[in-house]
Amino acid sequence: MSAYADSVQDLIDAFARLPGIGPKSAQRIAFHLLKAEPEESRNLASAVTAARERTRFCERCFNISEETLCSICVDPKRDSDLLCVVEEPRDVVAVERTLEFRGRYHVLGGAIDHLQGVGPEQLRIKELLARVGPEETREVVICTNPNLEGEATALYLNRVLDVPGLIVSQIASGLPVGGDLEYADELTLGRALTGRRLIQGEST
Amino acid sequence: MSAYADSVQDLIDAFARLPGIGPKSAQRIAFHLLKAEPEESRNLASAVTAARERTRFCERCFNISEETLCSICVDPKRDSDLLCVVEEPRDVVAVERTLEFRGRYHVLGGAIDHLQGVGPEQLRIKELLARVGPEETREVVICTNPNLEGEATALYLNRVLDVPGLIVSQIASGLPVGGDLEYADELTLGRALTGRRLIQGEST
Numbered sequence: 152m153s154a155y156a157d158s159v160q161d162l163i164d165a166f167a168r169l170p171g172i173g174p175k176s177a178q179r180i181a182f183h184l185l186k187a188e189p190e191e192s193r194n195l196a197s198a199v200t201a202a203r204e205r206t207r208f209c210e211r212c213f214n215i216s217e218e219t220l221c222s223i224c225v226d227p228k229r230d231s232d233l234l235c236v237v238e239e240p241r242d243v244v245a246v247e248r249t250l251e252f253r254g255r256y257h258v259l260g261g262a263i264d265h266l267q268g269v270g271p272e273q274l275r276i277k278e279l280l281a282r283v284g285p286e287e288t289r290e291v292v293i294c295t296n297p298n299l300e301g302e303a304t305a306l307y308l309n310r311v312l313d314v315p316g317l318i319v320s321q322i323a324s325g326l327p328v329g330g331d332l333e334y335a336d337e338l339t340l341g342r343a344l345t346g347r348r349l350i351q352g353e354s355t
Numbered sequence: 356m357s358a359y360a361d362s363v364q365d366l367i368d369a370f371a372r373l374p375g376i377g378p379k380s381a382q383r384i385a386f387h388l389l390k391a392e393p394e395e396s397r398n399l400a401s402a403v404t405a406a407r408e409r410t411r412f413c414e415r416c417f418n419i420s421e422e423t424l425c426s427i428c429v430d431p432k433r434d435s436d437l438l439c440v441v442e443e444p445r446d447v448v449a450v451e452r453t454l455e456f457r458g459r460y461h462v463l464g465g466a467i468d469h470l471q472g473v474g475p476e477q478l479r480i481k482e483l484l485a486r487v488g489p490e491e492t493r494e495v496v497i498c499t500n501p502n503l504e505g506e507a508t509a510l511y512l513n514r515v516l517d518v519p520g521l522i523v524s525q526i527a528s529g530l531p532v533g534g535d536l537e538y539a540d541e542l543t544l545g546r547a548l549t550g551r552r553l554i555q556g557e558s559t
Binding site: 155156157158159161162164165166168169170171172176178179180181182183184185186189191192193194195196197198199200201202203205206215216217221222239240241244 | 359360361362363365366368369370372373374375376380382383384385386387388389390393395396397398399400401402403404405406407409410419420421425426443444445448
């Protein structure tokens with residue numbers, strides 16, 4: 152016999168399936184919802200349903216959107232010749248938060264990961280290549296994650312984006328701001344050295 | 356302008372209000388739900404709604420139940436003269452998991468916490484006192500949390516449960532199983548010493 156009523160167990164199970172929530176947290180959330188005002192449960196349930204029903208992928212950049220095209224794609228103030236390539240919609244949000252990028256995006260929907268059966272054909276690379284010419288893209292900024300899969304994807308993109316006159320760049324790897332040389336791992340520190348910037352004098 | 360579509364922001368906000376979920380986790384869960392099969396969102400939304408609609412408090416012990424009386428209260432195999440007093444329904448689950456307790460429960464609905472405005476009259480103590488006589492309770496086991504509020508509640512319960520012939524006990528505080536003397540805090544170690552058990556010889 153389970154110690155919970157069936158509907159409580161179902162609720163705990165539903166939360167425990169979400170990423171980053173273990174069985175203990177799921178239990179805590181479930182009891183919180185049962186104790187809180189009924190309105191909180193109603194809000195949560197309707198937020199889940201509404202988000203899923205109202206959103207789709209932007210037809211151009213594959214960001215999450217409530218319309219055919221997302222708010223960034225339709226924004227005329229965005230540089231149309233600058234294209235940032237990211238793995239997931241959440242990465243668009245991360246780049247947007249920096250306030251450093253005023254171009255548009257292209258969301259691949261993942262990274263090349265042969266162990267998980269994700270090759271270039273599973274990603275939206277065809278769609279990226281189809282955009283570069285018609286949108287008169289000047290520069291593609293590759294913003295995949297600085298891990299094995301992201302790097303493999305960046306390498307592959309660099310190869311297929313071999314278009315005359317197109318600049319392909321990749322975000323810098325290095326020490327995080329506020330970080331400490333002493334505690335940096337060798338790979339990151341190595342990258343920081345390779346990617347060093349000239350701050351005085353001229354490069355030869 | 357928010358970087359998210361409105362319905363996505365609402366979803367993130369709804370999750371961020373849950374206990375133990377910060378803004379980053381809420382965002383991760385939201386994007387997970389948007390990427391997963393629509394069925395997963397539907398399941399979650401209906402689990403939340405169903406649990407809240409189907410459950411109520413057991414009329415006798417105030418545990419969460421789908422019926423008027425909870426499954427423990429109606430179980431004839433339970434010792435009816437042994438009553439375990441806990442703060443919250445989740446504590447019932449914790450005690451049940453030990454498989455060490457075969458009596459019934461009484462859920463107070465919190466602990467005495469004057470700073471938060473919770474006095475004895477906000478807890479289900481009247482209801483506890485009303486049960487002890489009619490149910491011919493032999494022993495009340497106080498299982499409040501071993502913190503300031505739980506201890507205050509235990510002290511108060513011990514005073515009001517001054518019924519002739521009734522045994523009142525409290526769960527032991529001490530070192531956790533698998534713990535280490537060296538790393539135990541002074542209070543816990545002090546409690547473990549005070550509550551030491553006789554393992555040979557006779558107490559005088």
